[in-house]
Each structure stands twice: as structure tokens, then as C-alpha cells.
Amino acid sequence: xxxxxxxxxxxxTKRGQNVTFRCDPISEHNRLYWYRxxxxxxxxxxxxxxxxxxxxxxxxxxxxxxxERPKGSFSTLEIQRTEQGDxxxxxCASSLVEWGTDTQYFGPGTRLTVL
Amino acid sequence: xxxxxxxSGPLSVPEGAIASLNCTYSDRVSQSFFWYRQYSGKSPELxxxxxxxxxxxxxRFTAQLNKASQYxxxxxxxxxxxDSATYLCAVTLSNTGNQFYFxxxxxxxxxx
Numbered sequence: 001x002x003x004x005x006x007x008x009x010x011x012x013t014k015r016g017q018n019v020t021f022r023c024d025p026i027s028e029h030n031r032l033y034w035y036r037x038x039x040x041x042x043x044x045x046x047x048x049x050x051x052x053x054x055x056x057x058x059x060x061x062x063x064x065x066x067x068e069r070p071k072g073s074f075s076t077l078e079i080q081r082t083e084q085g086d087x088x089x090x091x092c093a094s095s096l097v098e099w100g101t102d103t104q105y106f107g108p109g110t111r112l113t114v115l
Numbered sequence: 116x117x118x119x120x121x122x123s124g125p126l127s128v129p130e131g132a133i134a135s136l137n138c139t140y141s142d143r144v145s146q147s148f149f150w151y152r153q154y155s156g157k158s159p160e161l162x163x164x165x166x167x168x169x170x171x172x173x174x175r176f177t178a179q180l181n182k183a184s185q186y187x188x189x190x191x192x193x194x195x196x197x198d199s200a201t202y203l204c205a206v207t208l209s210n211t212g213n214q215f216y217f218x219x220x221x222x223x224x225x226x227x
């Protein structure tokens with residue numbers, strides 16, 4: 001399977017705990033994006049990387065959220081001191097920017113439930 | 116004002132009919148436009164991208180872009196029950212790098 005993969009697919013945690021999600025992009029893709037989606041809403045942008053550089057973060061992103069892409073391949077998204085409002089589907093997408101286009105392909109997502 | 120707006124539906128069409136989905140956006144100089152399909156509990160999957168005014172056809176799907184009126188639409192011909200899903204419109208805005216702005220999606224049901 002050469003698509004975007006995410007791990008874990010489901011995570012249940014208690015409020016106040018830290019969680020970490022992993023995303024493995026399509027191998028030749030240089031950009032990697034994180035989104036959050038809640039029921040009835042479209043995906044909401046969180047942050048993105050070009051290679052290992054984090055180029056943009058949503059102004060809505062709390063400082064409890066941090067993302068890394070240390071070698072320009074896989075990425076991790078950590079949420080510290082989780083809150084019930086963090087419950088959502090966390091989506092990763094990757095793209096290869098070429099010829100001025102940037103088409104994003106999504107992974108299966110990690111569904112987070114904070115109790 | 117939301118950057119991307121879609122009618123949330125639900126939209127119901129009989130099998131074999133044409134389904135028409137619409138999306139409007141607020142930034143006049145938006146560059147790229149995408150339609151994604153999302154089945155319940157699954158992640159979005161790309162249907163089409165469109166970058167210039169006019170129509171773009173891919174199989175049963177046709178995307179239409181009108182930058183002057185700031186709307187993009189998706190037509191699904193010969194609708195099938197398997198087309199029943201939520202359709203998300205995504206736009207990249209000119210001044211915010213390459214992040215996608217998504218609409219809330221339109222729920223489509225194709226009735227056999």
C-alpha cells in the first residue's frame with residue numbers, strides 16, 4: 001500500500017493525558033499537512049511541513065499542540081493535557097508540489113476520544 | 116464570513132439522475148479548487164481538481180469553475196447509490212500558503 005498511513009487509527013484517553021499520533025506520507029511527497037475534523041464540519045487546517053520545515057501553523061492551534069517532521073519523512077502530532085474539546089478525527093495529508101499545483105491525498109485518520 | 120460555503124443538504128436524487136453540488140468562496144484571487152468525497156467515518160478522497168475557468172470532465176464527474184462569480188460546482192452524471200456520500204469543496208487562498216480551506220460539505224443521497 002503506497003498511500004498515506006496513520007497510526008493509531010483510534011485513541012481513547014482521559015482528560016489531561018498526552019497523546020501522540022504518527023503519519024507516514026506517500027514516499028516521494030515533500031509536503032505534509034495535519035487537519036482536524038469534527039462531526040458535520042469540513043477538515044480544519046492545523047499545520048504543514050515542507051520537507052522537515054514547519055512552514056505554517058493555524059492561529060487557532062493551541063500551544064498544547066506540537067508537530068514535528070524530523071527527517072522530512074514521517075510526522076508526529078502531539079497533544080498535551082488533552083481536553084474533551086480535542087475529541088475529533090485527526091487527518092494527515094501529503095502532496096508533491098510540482099508545476100505550481102499541490103494536490104493533497106489524505107490518510108485514514110486517527111479518531112481521538114477524550115473522556 | 117466563511118472562506119468556503121456549501122449547502123449542507125441533504126441532497127437527494129434518484130439513481131441515474133444528475134446531481135449538482137455548488138460551492139462559493141470569498142477570496143477573489145483563490146488559485147486552486149478541489150472536490151473530495153467522504154464516506155461516513157472515512158477520510159476524504161480526491162475526485163477532481165480544477166485551476167482555470169470552464170469545465171473539466173473526468174468520467175461521470177464534471178467540475179465547473181467561474182472565478183468572476185466565485186463559485187465552483189460539481190456535476191455527477193448517471194448518479195449511482197455508491198455516490199451517496201458527503202462532498203467537500205476545498206480552496207487554496209492566495210495569501211495563506213498552501214493550506215486548504217474546506218467547506219462543511221454537502222450530503223448526497225442517491226435513491227435506488
